Amino acid sequence: MSSTLTPREIVSELDKFIIGQDDAKKMVAIALRNRWRRQQLDPDLREEIAPKNIIMIGPTGVGKTEIARRLAKLAGSPFFKVEASKFTEVGYVGRDVESMVRDLMEIGINMVRDEEKKKVQVRAEANAEEKLLDLLLPPQKSYPPPGQSGSQHARQQLPEQQVSAREAESTSEQQAKTREKLRKLWRDGRLDDRIVEVDVKTGTNVEIMSMPGLEDMELQFRDMFSRVFPKKTKSQKVKVKHAYKILLQDETEKLVDMDKVTEIARERVEQAGIIFIDEIDKVCGGDKSSRAEVSREGVQRDLLPVVEGCVVNTKYGMIRTDHILFIAAGAFHYSKPSDLVPELQGRFPLRVELSALTSKDFYRILTEPQNALTKQYKALLGTEGVNLEFTDESLHEISSFAQKVNEENENIGARRLYTIMEKLLQDLSFKAPEMGGQKVVSDKEYVLDKLKDVLEDKDLSRYIL
16 A cells, blocks of 8 residues: 555545545545554554444535545555445345455456556567567578587588678678667657568457356356467567557566466455445335345345455455455435444444535535536637636536526536536537637626526426436
8 A cells, every 4th residue: 555645635635636525534534544554563463453444425426436436546545336236135136245356356456467567668668679670670590400509510611601601690790780770760650650460369269158147257257268268379460550569568468477466466455455335325224025125135234244354256366355445325315324234334333424515515616626627628628729718707606506406406416517517518519619719708697698598497407407
């Protein structure tokens, strides 16, 4: 785990992308810092300290998923998001809960593999360049007769043969000079369009019948067949630029030690992995009379051992879940956390409620984050040569309108801004290619004009926004 930030610094980093929700930010910041603290302890005590899992409660679009995702990115931790409603009880067709641990391990493998590729990038590029030059100018070799070494062959040569050897040596020097000229031409980009023949690896043609809910088993079968039937190669004529990419990928894979990658990824997943279980309220048990409710309680009981700490079998080996941080989230409109089975409640000791967004929050979302929607639309239209500006009044108008629509219709949080901004700039986005070099100012009158139909007709707003 690369993060050694203090809780205050973690909250400060989250503030760059997420507006408000200070209580939730503090809670996840403490959870992340506790991981660092745990790593400083003696191994015996370290194993006894389990992470304090968190339940986030709040309506959609208030930042639950974004807080968890940014936290994982900040810590460099493997992160996987899954919806609890996708799981079914063992014995039913659907995904089993252990699949999220297998998916997290795949993400960890990809993370570590990318890191290892960067470490060998320079060597891989040098090797790929040499292989490319071999394709452009195949080396000429002179072999001694069978049963003789090179030195014996040289001693037994007749004078005229020795002259021929000197000519071969001269040819070799000439070939080396030609090779260096080709290297310079390649680096200058003057050989990119030349055609060469390169060996390309092809996958196995093994067809596996796919069945709903058995995707994990299908992936395991594919992996097994790929080991039994190794990839074949076939010659393919491609441009030099494309050939270099193929050779670079091949050389990089040769230099990366997958056993080392697997070992590092397993350690990182077990000690620093984060699994975000969204829509946990959808599996809360309510009326036990229906079979659906019983099945939902079954999903909770299947979740329990994974969250509590168990060993999950993956194609990379056994993965312990004891120290994976689980963050659950849900709106809990029609249920409450106490509707979860008691054992599962005990494995999520920390709970935090995220507040609904107000007009002031919407204004801050439009102006403060590094990835604010206003900045995104300015950049997008800037590619067409259109200079888009938003006045302060127009942003306040958009913010108050977003709050009003959320109150009158379903509250979808900050996602309401996406629909409003798209409606607001739809005509401009359509005409932008014909408006190169023009400046467009979105003021209060512009906002009212573009949204007047929705403002006047409440029924229309239900369909458009």
